[in-house]
Amino acid sequence: MKKPTPNEIGQGYDAFTDLLDQLWGENLHHGYWEDASDDVSVKDAADRLTDKLAGLLTIEPGDRLLDLGCGIGEPAIRLATAHKIEIVGVSISGRQVERAHDRAVSAGLADRLSFQLADAMDLPFPEESFDIVWALESLHHMPDRAHVLRQATRVLRPGGRVAIGDFMLQPSADGYEAGAARVNEASKGVLSVIGRDAYLAMIREAGLVPVASEDVSRHTRPSWVKAGERFAALREQAVPHIGEEQFDLTLARFRAFSEEPALGYALLTARKPS
Template sequence: MTIDQSPAHHAGVRNVYDGFGRVYRSVWGPNIHYGYWEDDADDSSVEVATDRLTDLMISGLAAQPGQRVLDIGCGIGHPARRLVRTAGVHVVGISISHLQVQQANEDAAAAGLGDKATFQFADAMDLPFPDASFDAAWAFESMWHMPDRGRVLAETARVLRPGGRLVVADVVQREPITPDGQVVIDHIKANYGVTTLGTIDEYEKNLAAAGYVDVEIRDITDNVIRTLLLMADAFETVRDKLADLVGGEQADSLIDFVRRFGSIPESGYIYVTAVRA
């Protein structure tokens, strides 16, 4: 018998993605992240909108062919494969889910990209890579699972070469927390492997402390928040599958709180670019 000796926060994140996350993929698609819509009149599909957000990340990374890119919290590797195809880079993805790592490697091999996209088990707060071993890095909706964003940013700075670019997309706290908002946020934290919701001010301080320059932080909440309402609708279509997995009460709660998280003013989303000094 193998005893899991990984940090306690790993289990909560793994339970989300190895559990109902599989049902999530069945209705949402391979991009396990938010979508980006240009404006309220934009009627793009979820597939188009999620690819558009990936393309925004790729654009911010500005990676050149042959460069080495770290994907922090790679999931099953769909955005990484799009990055490889678009920019001609080599990607190393990390996750604390063994199932995700296995699936990501299998999918990369099946796509003929196994030599350019590899995935491994690793903790972003203690990266198993030498100093200055990557040209660029991104954290695509993985930071809100990290107990210490500042430590992740510092570790990423350590493994980036001087001049290397960092791109982050993260769910954050946009407004001061109200009592109603606190109820929703507490539920999200308790059930979805989320430790804290960061703020723009915290990001600015942590990036500066880690030695990043040319920092740009864009609040793109209005472009992505539609995701949560559409996600709740998608979950409703597989409510019975969710109920079989987590129980009927928990399934209904999941759907309700995803929708509520999309409607509270505290729920925000930022897009960050920075350069390792």
């Protein structure tokens, strides 16, 4: 199935950024719930996922972090609030970049946070210019994860770190390939997944050394259920933007993903050799 191009992904986010606020809030990534009795809000659960990923990294004061696929800047604002670091965020959506900038100004962080429109497939930064590359739920959109990881290695200084939150293929009863095909089909190519071993091999091939890998599928899975419920409640606002057919397809997708055993989620970190 043909994956949407970065421009198509950007246009989609440009069109839906305000609707996404109503659906999920400022974080455009999954939440982390401890167990079935955990009733924290979507906002708190999503912040928790940001914190879990950050907790797998060493972050030093003065570090320069590149946020690949920064959304409207919420994870960057949270990271910059918790740590005295500088962050450059890139997104393929111009509307997100504008909003991320305005939100950084409102948070009083514009001296350390900046955002720009750029394609992570072709990063406009010099070699060895960052201490950390951070990609929270953005690599799955990109046409070639391996290429983006090589770009990340290029812009990292020796000893620099990478933090990734991404969908990850899980073994299912009918095998890896059948699971991957179902996910690909249900998402119409928007969400491609690979298994853990393939992911770690890709990280190594990009010139990085895997450090941590945590399967958080069980904790993030409620996100699909909640997104489906919330999306269903937004029918009146959403249909004028995306039409009835697209609305029903998207809702069906959330429901299919919430029941898809092959669709997992992992947090990964790696480092560039010194």
